Amino acid sequence: MTPRFANSSEAPIPVHVVDKHALQDWIDRQPARVQTWVHGSGFKPAIGKTLLIPGPEGMPEAVLIGYGSEAERKRGRFHLAAAVPSLPDGAYEIASGLPAEKAEEEALGWLLAAYAFDRYAGNGGAKALLLPPEGVDAAKLEIIAAGECLTRDLINTPACDMGPEALEAAAAQLAAEHGARFAVVLGEDLLDRNFPMIHAVGRASDEDPRLIELTWGESGPKLTLVGKGVCFDTGGLNLKPGASMGLMKKDMGGAATVLGLAHMIMALGLPIRLQVLIPAVENAVSGNSFRPQDILMSRKGLTVEINNTDAEGRLVLADALAYGAEGEPDLMLSMATLTGAARVAVGPDLAPYFTDDDAIAAALDAAARKVADPVWRMPFWDPYEKDIEPGIADLDNAPSGGFAGSITAALFLRRFAGDKARYTHFDIYGWQPKPAPGRPKGGVGMGARALLEALPGVLGL
Template sequence: MQGLIELRRNSRTIELIALTADKLDAQLKSLGAKARRWADAQGFKADSGSVLSLPGDDGSVRCVLAGIGRGDDIYALASLPQRLPAGDYRLAGDGVDLERIALGWALGSYQFSRYKKPRRAPAQLALDAGTLAALRPLVEAATRVRDLINTPTEDMGPAELCAAMRELGKGHGAKYREWVGDALLKNNFPTIHAVGRASHRPPRLAELSWGKKGPHVVIVGKGVCFDTGGLDLKPADGMRWMKKDMGGAAHAIALAGLVMQAKLNLRLTLLIPAVENAVSGNAFRPGEVIVTRSGISVEIDNTDAEGRLVLCDALTYAGELKPDLILDFATLTGAARIALGPDLPALFSNGENLARELLEACQHWQDPLWRMPLWRPYLTMLDSYVADMANSGASRHAGAVTAALYLERFVPDNVPWAHLDVYSWNDGDRPGKPRGGEAQGLRGYFEFLKRRYG
């Protein structure tokens, strides 16, 4: 894992002492008068992310003081892997939640190196074997999401995305199947086919099945590997980062991996509709009417509202499996970002208890969501005069809400369902949140599933 290593007996490490702002005086006193005077002279206040090296008598580094503020911030030390000199560090400090702090360290160590050599190796945090083993699944899952999203579409098209899903399942004995190209039409997945048919890379629906007993959970992820907007073409700045439009699929795949690795007491189905929304002579057009798998006819108001089209057939199929729970992830709307910004995924759910449990689990892991309303009167914004409904409407009001309402039409009334509209991206570099693809809500969703089915 980037940034984390196992602490071994007699290994050479530099002590990294975590200090909180409210207990700083007592903590510095325990280090001796010389250390306290040095910290005072340097103005060290133990603010989150602050560091101070204490010199030894021979001029070497005796230890490093690291401020963690109030002590509850996962990202308190997340900047240190790229700031401290290369080396192996061992964390110490009273009352420190080592697992949380180390998770932030690992998230801050991430570098996407497939096409560019990292400018430097991150400083390493040495952990005991037990802590390292506990953190490994979460770190690897976050890395999987980031790597999948950061990979350009040329190397992460529908086939490659589904191959990553298949390889993950193979390691856990899961069953895999997929419908490709015209097989989608033959098996009644018309909206997935319509969105992806203009690309030279055929559209797909991939299914992974794991587990033989327990409640049945279906996870669905939007896998639009690139979104030009279709014939309703996006402008250049809107298209620039559309390699990330499969971020929902990346989250769904990573969450499924966590479930299988933890061997939770459930039966799992993972569904990924994987397409490229391209432009060519056979691209689907505004004004077309598509009869979806559910039998609901949909008028295409805008070809750039394609994510809900690929999801609606997948959600219908999910409902046919008669599951106990459906969770879907999608980089669905710019409206959610306008409402909540890049860091707060918008949560929609048809169940009060389900929404509350998800929010509580995400809060536990400092993995925030914000619940948005399924305000059903807004369904009129999706009215069509030629079909049962349209995929979008003339009004730009409540775009995230109407998108979620569209999806809800394809979920059985008696099945608990949660939809997460994620940005899946960091626009700039921040501690623990490097620029590029990002996992949002992943830790919290896994915590929720562990609490329910652990």
């Protein structure tokens, strides 16, 4: 689906956004019949509450949308989106009450309220369309919303229809849409081309493991995005219990997020050279599954002792990061649904990230606040490096003890990112556990909009 704004020919209904403490002031400025209607309705301007105001002939002439209080708004985002599902189909225009600094956030939230995953059932999103508020770049927001919807659709699709082959097809379609170059290293060719850990993790599946590569742009700084594409994760021989396996269709959320971000970058025509790398596998169980205590050789030449086959995401990312680093990008980013430890640390709503670069961190934090895409910096804590060094091999894919699991995973990945590229790693959740304004329960992008906003400053565009 492609969310869109209304256009000026659609005769929009005026929308008045009402703060909890400003309702009476608004009422006092209205004609007597409107005052009577609002008082008689008992309307309270809580976030997401709406009141249609009829004109003299009974047709809606305006709508009130509650905006709560400042303290209540701090506890969420996309507050107008909470009202959109309750509005009748049609076009709407913000007439008063929305702070100018919130126009972009609320306009994007309104667009995202139209999202519904309807591949298997006729679920429809909200049909109330917003006329773009003054000063908002409508075309840019529609592109961002389309990228987010792509991410959501990919994550929401179950593994029966979103295995490595289907993920490759989705990436190929995106490349064709933007005139990007596309290549795949498939199956046994992974061994011939020196991607041994991608092959080892994915070889047990009926669908061949693969490395997907999309490249776009001829000039400018080089940006490499690496997304974890584990299309389903059983845990391998360290089999997950059923409750832990239930959401593993989303284990390719990193790949889905970088594809959504790639769409935004290419559709906006950013002056960069873009490389997208997705190791796409299924971590299945069969007679040739990789095993606990196996020692794998990586593309970089580092050996890795396998102490848990359920810590497979960092293995496939490692080979892809090593390959990406060989191209000496100006910035390399990895995105992955990698560790439960990150969820314990920050919950499902924040996108934790790791970087050694304070300038990148400052840019990301400022961008996240501006575009309502919250992130949180985590440390590459060097004293924990010894925890990922088992002695029998260069690295351990699952250190014992359980402490600092997201940090040790990030340190593992940093070993493969090289010394020349500025490197940042996101350990995202990729899932909205409960419905929220503009974000229905299900797959969700995390960190992509903050990254998009930060890129011009980070790359000097």
